[in-house]
Amino acid sequence: MNKSLLKTPYFMINESKLIENLEKAKHLKEISGVKLVLALKCFSTWGVFDIIKPYLDGSTSSGPFEVKLGHETFGGETHAYSVGYTEDDVREVADICDKMIFNSQSQLAAYRHIVEGKASLGLRLNPGVSYAGQDLANPARKYSRLGVQADHIDTSVFESIDGVMFHMNCENKDVDAFIALLDAISEQFGEHLNKLDWVSMGGGVFFTWPGYDIAKLGATLKAFSDKHGVQMYLEPGEAIITKTTDLVVTVVDIVENDKKTAIVNSATEAHRLDTLIYDEPASILEANPEGEHEYVIGSCSCLAGDQFCVANFDEPLKVGQQLHIMDSAGYTMVKLNWFNGLKMPSIYCERSSGNIEKLNEFGYEDFKRSLSQWSVS
Numbered sequence: 303m304n305k306s307l308l309k310t311p312y313f314m315i316n317e318s319k320l321i322e323n324l325e326k327a328k329h330l331k332e333i334s335g336v337k338l339v340l341a342l343k344c345f346s347t348w349g350v351f352d353i354i355k356p357y358l359d360g361s362t363s364s365g366p367f368e369v370k371l372g373h374e375t376f377g378g379e380t381h382a383y384s385v386g387y388t389e390d391d392v393r394e395v396a397d398i399c400d401k402m403i404f405n406s407q408s409q410l411a412a413y414r415h416i417v418e419g420k421a422s423l424g425l426r427l428n429p430g431v432s433y434a435g436q437d438l439a440n441p442a443r444k445y446s447r448l449g450v451q452a453d454h455i456d457t458s459v460f461e462s463i464d465g466v467m468f469h470m471n472c473e474n475k476d477v478d479a480f481i482a483l484l485d486a487i488s489e490q491f492g493e494h495l496n497k498l499d500w501v502s503m504g505g506g507v508f509f510t511w512p513g514y515d516i517a518k519l520g521a522t523l524k525a526f527s528d529k530h531g532v533q534m535y536l537e538p539g540e541a542i543i544t545k546t547t548d549l550v551v552t553v554v555d556i557v558e559n560d561k562k563t564a565i566v567n568s569a570t571e572a573h574r575l576d577t578l579i580y581d582e583p584a585s586i587l588e589a590n591p592e593g594e595h596e597y598v599i600g601s602c603s604c605l606a607g608d609q610f611c612v613a614n615f616d617e618p619l620k621v622g623q624q625l626h627i628m629d630s631a632g633y634t635m636v637k638l639n640w641f642n643g644l645k646m647p648s649i650y651c652e653r654s655s656g657n658i659e660k661l662n663e664f665g666y667e668d669f670k671r672s673l674s675q676w677s678v679s
């Protein structure tokens with residue numbers, strides 16, 4: 303398949319870049335004994351799981367279908383967590399997961415009988431401390447519903463569960479900040495953790511970031527594991543797929559209203575939602591901050607403020623030109639939607655060999671079916 307003939311918009315996952323991240327994950331496992339389960343909420347394009355599987359221990363989920371997908375397509379250990387299960391969810395999930403993690407003591411009490419004997423039982427705890435840039439993504443934010451607060455724990459629960467999960471980091475690139483959180487947890491919950499088999503520290507630890515001190519992280523995780531006699535887990539999402547994937551789009555028009563806007567055949571609201579939700583501008587491969595030609599990279603949706611970023615270029619942009627919107631895998635492909643009836647990006651993988659493989663493509667029928675399958679009689 304020739305890249306220049308592919309129709310935009312499309313995602314291109316780069317196998318070599320993915321393997322670079324996975325090698326770091328493998329190294330972390332080797333030096334620390336930590337087990338790593340891929341957070342499917344961040345990335346669940348199962349067409350590339352055969353590349354990821356040899357490096358990680360399994361998958362973790364945030365809803366019933368993710369559990370099923372992890373079980374079917376990833377294998378290894380399947381962790382099931384949800385902020386709120388229905389009884390039907392628990393019954394469906396209990397048979398196919400290895401660990402079932404409840405978000406509250408009330409859900410644990412209501413459903414433990416369904417899980418016992420089938421999967422290892424866990425509870426999410428909220429340590430009340432966190433590392434997160436934005437309040438929206440901060441599990442320790444005021445009135446947080448995520449996990450049991452320390453002063454609400456009925457400590458007898460530790461006699462009848464196997465493990466606990468903490469998730470309190472978001473894109474934490476600072477190993478010392480993570481170590482400070484671990485120390486706080488050890489101090490606050492240590493005597494209870496000693497009774498357990500496993501402890502998961504959740505996701506958000508950005509150990510694949512350039513310059514991250516993996517050796518220090520590994521030594522700290524190992525020390526925590528030895529101190530409390532537990533198997534440690536991390537649940538990386540973003541760390542695994544960071545910088546692996548471009549969203550490739552085409553400039554379809556250039557308009558001017560004090561500033562020049564290059565309109566592309568994609569939209570943040572439909573294809574890169576977190577750009578909008580977190581107000582974090584995208585980066586464009588072809589841009590050069592020193593370039594003298596400035597453009598708003600505008601979406602083709604109807605939402606007035608829907609834009610990817612403002613970027614500078616060495617040469618004026620032209621209609622028909624392709625742009626690569628970088629780092630577009632995490633919390634992106636899992637959030638695609640059909641707003642405005644825009645064409646959904648296809649998904650490709652560029653193998654280390656240079657071959658391009660198609661993983662998905664979408665058409666009008668997919669759009670139509672997502673809206674109704676039957677009409678009123």
Ligand SMILES: Cc1ncc(COP(=O)(O)O)c(C=O)c1O
Nearest residue numbers: 341344469505506537538539540
């Ligand atoms: C419980 C849990 N585990 C893992 C993750 C994955 O986090 P990340 O993709 O930042 O590594 C998240 C993200 O929200 C989470 O809530």
